[in-house]
Amino acid sequence: MPTEPVVVVEQLGKVFQVPVREPGLRASLKSLLHRETRAVVAVDAVSFRIEPGEVVGFLGPNGAGKTTTLKMLAGLLHPTSGNCSVLGHEPKGRPAALLRQITLVMGNRNQLQWDLPALDSFELNRAIYRIPRADFLRLRDELIELLELQTLVDKPVRNLSLGERMKVEIAGSLLHQPKVLFLDEPTIGLDITMQKRIRSFVADYNKRYGATVMLTSHYMADVQALCKRVIVIHHGRILFDGALASLAERFSLDKTVTVRLADGEEIKVNAPRGEIAAATGKLLAENDVVDLTIEDAPIEDVIERLFESEPAK
Amino acid sequence: MTVSPNGSLGAESKTHAMGSMYLTLMRTSIISQFQYRAAAYFYMIGMVVEPVIYLIVWSTIARSHGGEVAGFTPGTFAAYYIVWMLVRNVNIVFTPFGWEWRIKEGNFASQLLKPVHPIHYDLAEFAGGKLVVIILWLPIALALSLIFHPSLHPSLLQCGVFFLAIWGAYLIRSLVLWALGLITFWTTRVSALYEAYFLAELLLSGRLVPMQLMPRWAQTLSWAFPFRWTFAFPITALTGPISERELLEGLAMQALWIGVGTIVVMLVWRRAVARFSSVGG
Incomplete structure (x- = not known):
């Protein structure tokens, strides 16, 4: 039986209006009267589809448009042109029914309560996502075990190392058992052991729950370990969309x-x-x-x- | 795992779930406040200074004018400013300056990813903090009462209206400052505008002096703004003099401003969030 794609992106574009000003006092004074802006095309008519359960690597150099695309798919940014849908919902309206089924983990961002132990933040997520307590406790303990968080979850988040915090972040982001994971550099700044642990956890989560994963990473090891398919984006446009193996065949x-x-x-x-x-x-x-x-x-x-x-x- | 995959997790009703979320957020806020106990005490000391200065100045003026200024005696001034302290603390909400920080630091994205309107986080988090503030206020109010001998004889109705009015004031101030803070989505540095707002509030709210001591034009002007319903009304509701009719009118005006604030926030929010550029995260 054919299944609907989880992510559908058609001609999606995002243009940022960035203020432009020359250096110096004169330019400063001039900008008081007239402010110039420049249009920066971050994402340029991008189209792709992702099927349920796929793990797709989203690759590109800094400023290629990867994170902007993920943010549009998660409803954080409104597209300038084109359309996208995730699980049949248009993300820009941030419908609660969609937000309950997705997560966006950003490697350089903290989403937990900084001053509190992660367990308190987990409890907060339980209330926000309306997770029945029994299910919450079961999944929480499962995640604690899988990510080996036993000694970390009762310490204030501010006292955790970067790697420890990332593991706890991932656990917190998955408590509502999202069907779609947008992972933006989830292993950035982590040591090799921690990178491997997070990689194997994502692979395990994908297998166990059939979740769809879209991953950006500068570490090719992440992509090679997790993704059969890659989408390569550069200057906001897709250069390649296909199997990782065929990418090597075509360009190597x-x-x-x-x-x-x-x-x-x-x-x-x-x-x-x-x-x-x-x-x-x-x-x-x-x-x-x-x-x-x-x-x-x-x-x-x-x-x-x-x-x-x-x-x- | 039995969580439904369609997003309707659990069988809790929407209201019950929202109530549960508020309680959890308030609880988290209280835990956070107790993480920094010393900071909470220093904060309260800071909060005591402003009303005590006003109280000493106005009590001195009252004494030098034969014991009374516009019907206020040192005892009624003491009552006004001791109650002022509680109202001021309950009135502390997420300010537009916080919005500047949120937008510049890119800390807002995580709230936008949650399936709940972000205003609920601020309302619940700051409401939770009030419980700690009220506990800390009680011994301070007792000490100030022993020193300044407030003249305070509220009726049961006044106490009931006061309880509703401080939370009404909290809601009005939260909504108005939220709407003002949303300007940050258009331009990230608007501190000067906020300062102008707070100056107008200081003069037209009853925060600096009781409204009865302000010029007639200022008293008339204050009816056009939400300020007096967030300071002067709740304070006077407890300290008096105030009629039953004025008590009910005051609550009605608060309800009106809560409605206006809600509509403004809803309208501005839609446009603001469309402009969100998720700076740095």
């Missing part, structure tokens, strides 16, 4: 063959995809090879190549 023309010889020496050869078999055969014929690996170029390099293919505006 070279592969790298690495061989280790009997004497311990390592040789690396880059070759175009079509010539990789011949290059490997030559290496094997000419050397005393004990180990061999063939790899695509790192995904970071692939993405970089993709951005380079799009001239700056």
Whole structure:
């Protein structure tokens, strides 16, 4: 049976009017009488759909329009043009029925009560989202266990480290069991262990509850671990939308063959995809090879190549 | 997990759920206040200074004028300013300056993501804080009473109207300052406008001096603004002199301003939130 897409975005655009002023006292005085603004196109006619249960990586350099798009989908920003819907609702009206089913976690933002233990903030979310107490207690304890928060939830949030706070934030954002998760840099500033823990938690949550996840991250490891599909955005426009594997195929023309010889020496050869078999055969014929690996170029390099293919505006 | 996936979590009625949310927010606010007990005491000391200065000045003037100014004796001044202190504390709401901070720091986004109008957070959070303030006010009022001997003889009706009027004043001030704070969505630095508002409030509300001591034109002008219903009316409701008719008229005027404030907030909010640019977060 066909299912409706969870997220539908059609020709979505957002233009910010940014004040412009030259430096100096004279320009300052002039701006009192006449204020100039410049239109900055943050998102430019973007279209895509996300099916239920998908985990989609939303990639792009700083200022590409990722966060602006997520904020429009979460109802924080009103689009300048185009349409979007999430779970059949138009986000810009911030209907309560939608807000009860989504969450937006921003890695650099605190949504919990700063001075109180997280347990108090959790209780507040219970009341705000009208979660029946029995369900709340069950899910709260489940999240505490999954994210290993036992020793953290009774400390004031201000006393937690960045990584600890992020884990607690994520738990607080999921208490109402959202069906759609917008995760904006959820692992930013965290150490490798914490990044891995959050990644595996998101994957587990997606599997367990069938939630749809849209994730932005500068850490490609996040994307590789979680997302089969990626949308690459640059200068507010979509450059690529498809499987992560096909992104590598399309933009990574070279592969790298690495061989280790009997004497311990390592040789690396880059070759175009079509010539990789011949290059490997030559290496094997000419050397005393004990180990061999063939790899695509790192995904970071692939993405970089993709951005380079799009001239700056 | 039995939470319904369609967003209608649980079987609580909307009113019951809203009541539960208010109680939880108020409780959280009280817990927060007790996190900083010393700050709460310093805050109260700060709050005592302003009315005590007014009280000493006006009591001195009354004595130098044969013990009375426009019907106010040192005892009635004492009653006015001791009750003033409670009314002022209940009147403290989320100010437009807070809005500047919210918008500049990008702290508003998390509230917009919640399925409840953000005004409820401010109303509930500040209402919760009042309970702490009232507890702290009681010993201070007792001490000031021993020093200044207030002349205070309210009737039962006056006490009942006073109780309603302080919360009416709280609602009016919350709504008016919320509407004013929403200007921040258009321009993030509007402190000067807020200062002008607070100056007008100081003069036309009964905060600086009882309205009876103001010039006739100022008393007439004060009817066109919400200020007097947030200070002078609740104070006078308890201290008197005030007739039963004036008590009921005062409550009716408060209800009118609550209605006006609600409509203004609803109208401005729709336009303001459409302009929200979610600065820095």
